[in-house]
Amino acid sequence: MDIKKTPKKLNVKEKYRLMTRDLAWEPSYRDEKEIYPYVDYEGIKVHDWSKWEDPFRLTMDAYWKYQAEKERKYYAIIDAHAQNNGHLNVTDARYLTAIKLFLQSISPAEYASHRGFARVGREFAGVGPQVACQMQSIDEIRHAQTQVHAMSNYNKFYNGFKDFANQRDRIWYTSVARSFFDDAMSAGPFEFLIAIGFSFEYVLTNLLFVPFMSGAAYNGDMATCTFGFSAQSDEARHMTLGLECIKFMLEQDPDNIPIVQKWIDKWFWRGCRLLTLVAAMMDYMLPKRVMSWREAWNIYGVENGNALFRDLARYGIKPPMHWDDVEKSIDHTSHQIMLGLYQWKFGTAFHSWTPTASDIEWLKEKYPTTFEKYYLPRWEYAIAQKENGGEYNNFGLPKLCQTCQLPCLFTEPDDPTQLAHRETEYEGEKYHFCSDGCQHVFEQEPEKYVQAWLPMPSLMQEPLKGDLAAWMEWASLEPTASGEYANSEDKANFEKWRKQVSTD
Amino acid sequence: MQIDVQTVNIEQKNQTFTHLKKRFGDKKIPSRYQEASYDLQAEENLHYRPTWAPEQELYDPNLSKIRMNDWYDLKDPRQFYYSTYTLNRAKQQETMESNFKTVESLNLIEGMPDPVLAVAQDLLIPLRHANYAANMNNTLVCGYGYGTVFTQPCVYHAMDNLGIAQYLSRLGLMIGDVESLEAAKQDWMDSDAWQPLRRSLEDLMCVRDPVEVFIKQNFVLDGLLYPLVYQRIVDQNLVEQGGSGISILTQFMTNWYLESKRWVDSVIKTMASESAENKAVLEEWIDSAANHFTSVLLPVAGLAVAGNQADELVSEAHDELLQRAKKAGLFK
Numbered sequence: 001m002d003i004k005k006t007p008k009k010l011n012v013k014e015k016y017r018l019m020t021r022d023l024a025w026e027p028s029y030r031d032e033k034e035i036y037p038y039v040d041y042e043g044i045k046v047h048d049w050s051k052w053e054d055p056f057r058l059t060m061d062a063y064w065k066y067q068a069e070k071e072r073k074y075y076a077i078i079d080a081h082a083q084n085n086g087h088l089n090v091t092d093a094r095y096l097t098a099i100k101l102f103l104q105s106i107s108p109a110e111y112a113s114h115r116g117f118a119r120v121g122r123e124f125a126g127v128g129p130q131v132a133c134q135m136q137s138i139d140e141i142r143h144a145q146t147q148v149h150a151m152s153n154y155n156k157f158y159n160g161f162k163d164f165a166n167q168r169d170r171i172w173y174t175s176v177a178r179s180f181f182d183d184a185m186s187a188g189p190f191e192f193l194i195a196i197g198f199s200f201e202y203v204l205t206n207l208l209f210v211p212f213m214s215g216a217a218y219n220g221d222m223a224t225c226t227f228g229f230s231a232q233s234d235e236a237r238h239m240t241l242g243l244e245c246i247k248f249m250l251e252q253d254p255d256n257i258p259i260v261q262k263w264i265d266k267w268f269w270r271g272c273r274l275l276t277l278v279a280a281m282m283d284y285m286l287p288k289r290v291m292s293w294r295e296a297w298n299i300y301g302v303e304n305g306n307a308l309f310r311d312l313a314r315y316g317i318k319p320p321m322h323w324d325d326v327e328k329s330i331d332h333t334s335h336q337i338m339l340g341l342y343q344w345k346f347g348t349a350f351h352s353w354t355p356t357a358s359d360i361e362w363l364k365e366k367y368p369t370t371f372e373k374y375y376l377p378r379w380e381y382a383i384a385q386k387e388n389g390g391e392y393n394n395f396g397l398p399k400l401c402q403t404c405q406l407p408c409l410f411t412e413p414d415d416p417t418q419l420a421h422r423e424t425e426y427e428g429e430k431y432h433f434c435s436d437g438c439q440h441v442f443e444q445e446p447e448k449y450v451q452a453w454l455p456m457p458s459l460m461q462e463p464l465k466g467d468l469a470a471w472m473e474w475a476s477l478e479p480t481a482s483g484e485y486a487n488s489e490d491k492a493n494f495e496k497w498r499k500q501v502s503t504d
Numbered sequence: 505m506q507i508d509v510q511t512v513n514i515e516q517k518n519q520t521f522t523h524l525k526k527r528f529g530d531k532k533i534p535s536r537y538q539e540a541s542y543d544l545q546a547e548e549n550l551h552y553r554p555t556w557a558p559e560q561e562l563y564d565p566n567l568s569k570i571r572m573n574d575w576y577d578l579k580d581p582r583q584f585y586y587s588t589y590t591l592n593r594a595k596q597q598e599t600m601e602s603n604f605k606t607v608e609s610l611n612l613i614e615g616m617p618d619p620v621l622a623v624a625q626d627l628l629i630p631l632r633h634a635n636y637a638a639n640m641n642n643t644l645v646c647g648y649g650y651g652t653v654f655t656q657p658c659v660y661h662a663m664d665n666l667g668i669a670q671y672l673s674r675l676g677l678m679i680g681d682v683e684s685l686e687a688a689k690q691d692w693m694d695s696d697a698w699q700p701l702r703r704s705l706e707d708l709m710c711v712r713d714p715v716e717v718f719i720k721q722n723f724v725l726d727g728l729l730y731p732l733v734y735q736r737i738v739d740q741n742l743v744e745q746g747g748s749g750i751s752i753l754t755q756f757m758t759n760w761y762l763e764s765k766r767w768v769d770s771v772i773k774t775m776a777s778e779s780a781e782n783k784a785v786l787e788e789w790i791d792s793a794a795n796h797f798t799s800v801l802l803p804v805a806g807l808a809v810a811g812n813q814a815d816e817l818v819s820e821a822h823d824e825l826l827q828r829a830k831k832a833g834l835f836k
Contacts, residue, residue: 018682019670020666024633025693028693038557064594068594068595072591118655134639134663145539161518165522169546183551186556188556448555452551
C-alpha cells in the first residue's frame with residue numbers, strides 16, 4: 001500500500017462505516033453460533049446483517065462531547081434547584097405523587113433497559129445493531145442515574161421516596177413495570193428489541209415521557225422537567241433505533257413477519273396496560289393538568305399510531321390485535337385505576353385524594369360520556385364517607401392479573417358496568433386475567449407467565465403468612481408515606497415551608 | 505464587601521435513601537456516585553427465567569465461578585457514574601482533537617521516517633479489531649455480571665474500547681487513507697503474526713463467565729498489550745526513531761490504561777480477599793491466560809522490533825503483570 005497518501009475526504013456514511021462496521025470480522029477459528037448462541041432460537045431469519053441501516057452515525061468522540069455538554073447543564077440546574085429549595089416551587093405537594101410513582105416504577109425500568117440493551121448489544125451477530133444497542137445501553141443508565149439524582153433532593157424533604165430500591169422488588173404496583181421489563185429481558189434479543197426498542201420507545205414513549213415531563217413543567221418541577229429536556233435527544237435516537245430494528249427484521253425474510261406481528265400484538269397490549277398508571281397520573285395526580293389522557297391518546301396513540309401502521313402495512317403488518325379494546329378503554333381506565341389506588345391507599349407509597357370540585361368539573365368536561373355516568377357516583381360516595389368522618393378503604397386484597405399484574409378492576413370493553421374477568425386453566429391450576437388481551441398474552445406462552453411473582457399471594461405464604469403489618473414493613477410501606485393526602489405530613493410540611501418562604 | 509445570600513433553612517427529613525443508609529450510615533451525605541450505583545439492579549422476586557437459558561436467573565451471580573457475599577463490594581475507585589465518566593472522556597477527547605490538529609498542521613506524519621510509519625501501520629492499525637473484541641467482551645460483562653458497581657464501569661470500558669478503535673482508525677486514515685485500514689484488516693485476517701491473537705479473542709468471545717471474561721480481557725490481555733505496545737514500543741522505540749507524532753495520537757490509550765488499571769486491580773483485589781476459593785480461581789485464570797497471551801503477543805511485538813528484543817519486551821510486560829497480581833493479593 002501507499003503510505004503518506006493524501007487522505008480523501010470521506011462522507012459521513014463512509015466514515016462511519018469504517019469506524020464501526022469495518023471493525024468486526026468474520027470469525028474463522030470459532031463458529032459464529034458459539035459466539036452468538038442466542039441469535040437463532042426465536043426463529044427470526046437474518047440473511048445479511050450488513051443491510052442494517054445505522055440510525056444515527058455517532059462516533060465516540062462526538063458522543064462524549066455532546067453528552068458531556070448536556071450533563072454539565074443538567075447538573076448545574078439540579079444543583080441550583082436543590083440550593084434554592086426548588087421543591088417549594090411545585091404547584092402543591094399533591095404533585096409529588098406523580099414523581100414518587102415515577103421513581104418507584106420508571107427509574108428501575110430505565111436501569112433494566114440499560115442491562116437489557118447491553119445484552120442484546122452483545123448477542124446480535126452484526127456490528128451495526130451491536131453498537132447501536134450499546135449506545136442505548138449507556139444512555140439508559142444515564143437516565144436511571146439522572147432521575148435518582150433529581151429525586152434525591154425531594155427525598156430529603158418528603159415521604160415516599162427513600163425506599164424506592166426495596167419497593168422496586170416488593171410493592172404490588174411496582175411489579176407492573178417490573179414484570180413488563182423482566183418479560184422483555186427474559187425474551188430473546190429480537191423480541192427484546194420489539195418490546196423495548198419498538199413498542200415502548202417508538203409507539204408508546206410519547207405517551208409516557210411527554211405527559212410526565214410536561215406535567216413537571218406545568219407544575220413547577222424544574223428538576224424533573226430539566227431531566228426530560230436533557231433526555232430528549234437520547235430518546236429521539238432510541239426511537240429511530242426502534243423503527244430501524246423492526247424494518248430490518250421485516251425486510252430480511254418474509255417468515256419473520258408473523259413472528260414480529262405476534263410480538264407487536266403482545267407488546268402493544270402489555271404497554272397499554274402499563275400506561276394505565278400514566279393515565280391516572282395525567283387525569284388525577286397533577287394539580288395543574290397538561291391534557292387529559294384521552295387527548296394524549298388521540299394525538300400520540302391514534303394519530304401517530306395510524307401513521308406508523310399505515311407505513312408498516314406495506315410489509316404486511318397489521319395494527320395490533322387488541323387496538324379496538326384499547327380505544328374503547330381510554331375513557332375509562334384512568335378513573336378505574338385511580339379509584340383502585342384510592343381504595344388501596346393504605347398500601348401505596350404515595351398519597352391519593354378524592355377529586356376537588358374543580359377537578360370534577362374538568363373531568364366532566366374531558367370525559368363527557370363516561371365520568372359523570374360511571375365514576376362520579378363512586379367518588380361522591382368516597383367524599384361522603386370522608387365528610388361523615390369515615391374513610392373509603394378496601395382492606396380486601398385485590399386479585400391481580402397473572403399477566404399485567406394490575407388488579408382485575410377493568411370493565412368489559414363493551415359494557416362499562418361489568419367487571420372483566422378471564423380465567424385459563426393450565427396444568428391443573430387456574431389463572432386470572434383482567435382482559436382478553438392479557439389472557440391472550442398468557443396463552444401464547446403459559447410456561448413463562450405461570451412463573452410470574454405475584455405480590456398478593458406472597459403475603460399469604462411463608463414467612464408473612466397473612467400478617468399485613470409484617471407485609472407492610474417488608475415492603476417499606478410506612479404509614480407516613482401512604483393514605484389520604486389531606487392528612488399527610490407532606491401536605492402539612494409543604495404548606496408550612498411555603499409560608500415560611502413567602503413571609504421571609 | 506461581603507454579601508450575605510439569604511436562603512430559607514428548612515429541616516430535612518431524610519439525609520439519604522434507605523438502601524444507602526443501610527450501607528453507609530447517615531452521618532455523611534452520600535456521594536452522587538453512591539446514589540447512582542448502589543442497589544440499582546433488581547435483587548428479588550425476578551419474574552421469569554430467561555427463555556434463552558432457562559437454567560439461569562434473570563440476574564444470576566452463579567454465572568461466574570467467583571463468589572461474592574456482596575457484589576457491591578467491587579466499587580470503582582474512579583467513582584465513575586455516567587456524568588463523571590462522560591465529563592472525563594470529553595476532556596480527554598478535546599486534548600486528542602487538538603493532538604490530531606497539531607499532527608496535521610505540522611505535517612508530522614509526512615515528516616516521519618518510513619520505518620516508523622511501517623510499524624504504526626503493521627502494529628497499531630490491526631489492533632482496532634482487537635479493541636472491537638474488547639468492546640464485545642466488556643459489553644458481555646456489563647450485561648450478565650452481577651451488581652451495578654461491577655457492571656456499570658464495564659459499559660464505559662466497552663465504549664472506551666470502541667473509542668480507541670476509532671482513534672486507531674483515524675490514525676490509519678491519516679497515514680494511508682482507506683487502504684491503510686484495508687491492509688490492516690488483511691493482516692488481522694491472514695498474516696501469521698496476528699493469527700494467534702485473533703484466535704485467542706475468538707476463543708474468549710465464546711466464554712460466558714462474566715468475571716472470567718473480565719479477568720482475561722481487562723487484566724491479562726490489556727495488562728500485557730498496553731505496556732508492551734503503547735508504553736514501550738510507541739512511547740520509547742518509535743519516539744526515539746522520530747515517531748513522536750504517533751505517540752501524540754496514542755496518548756489517550758496510554759492515559760486510559762493507567763487510569764483504568766486502578767479500577768481493574770481494585771476489583772481483583774476485592775475478589776481475591778473475599779475467599780481462598782476466589783483466590784484459587786483467579787490465580788488459575790491469570791496464570792494460564794498470562795502465559796498464553798505472552799506467547800500470543802510475541803509475534804505481534806516482532807512486527808516492531810527484532811526477535812531478541814521482542815522476547816525481552818514481552819517478558820518485561822509479563823513480569824509487570826505478575827507484579828500487579830501480587831499487589832492485588834494473588835500468588836502469595
